[in-house]
Amino acid sequence: xxxxxxxxxxxxxxxxxxxxxxxxxxxxxxxxxxxxxxxxxxxxxxxxxxxxxxxxxxxxxxxxxxxxxxxxxxxxxxxxxxxxxxxxxxxxxxxxxxxxxxxxxxxxxxxxxxxxxxxxxxxxxxx
Numbered sequence: 001x002x003x004x005x006x007x008x009x010x011x012x013x014x015x016x017x018x019x020x021x022x023x024x025x026x027x028x029x030x031x032x033x034x035x036x037x038x039x040x041x042x043x044x045x046x047x048x049x050x051x052x053x054x055x056x057x058x059x060x061x062x063x064x065x066x067x068x069x070x071x072x073x074x075x076x077x078x079x080x081x082x083x084x085x086x087x088x089x090x091x092x093x094x095x096x097x098x099x100x101x102x103x104x105x106x107x108x109x110x111x112x113x114x115x116x117x118x119x120x121x122x123x124x125x126x127x
Contacts, residue, residue, distance in 0.1 A: 046079055048114055050079055051083070051088060051089070051107050052111065054102060055111055058102065059100040061099065062077065088104060088106055089104060090104050
């Protein structure tokens with residue numbers, strides 16, 4: 001996770017002054033526009049990000065998923081549709097009109113498998 005600094009706003013400087021310990025944990029990274037555009041997530045990463053958000057926070061409305069994953073409405077809707085078809089996420093209706101999305105047990109298993117795969121060194125890497 002990278003933190004972008006915009007020199008036109010003084011919010012970053014004020015945050016660092018108020019919370020120096022947090023600022024030291026994650027040094028801010030200044031990216032040029034071209035570099036920022038090249039940092040795209042794969043489909044797998046997008047699906048895993050949505051599953052992680054739902055697993056950590058519980059059932060959420062689509063707008064809250066959008067904000068937490070930093071993805072627009074149409075894209076989140078598309079990925080949620082795929083995850084629902086795979087049985088990893090379920091749609092629940094609250095009251096009459098509110099719809100929330102929640103991760104299923106199968107989705108939790110997929111997250112566990114994915115975490116295990118990312119922790120295992122590849123055969124080509126030196127240990």
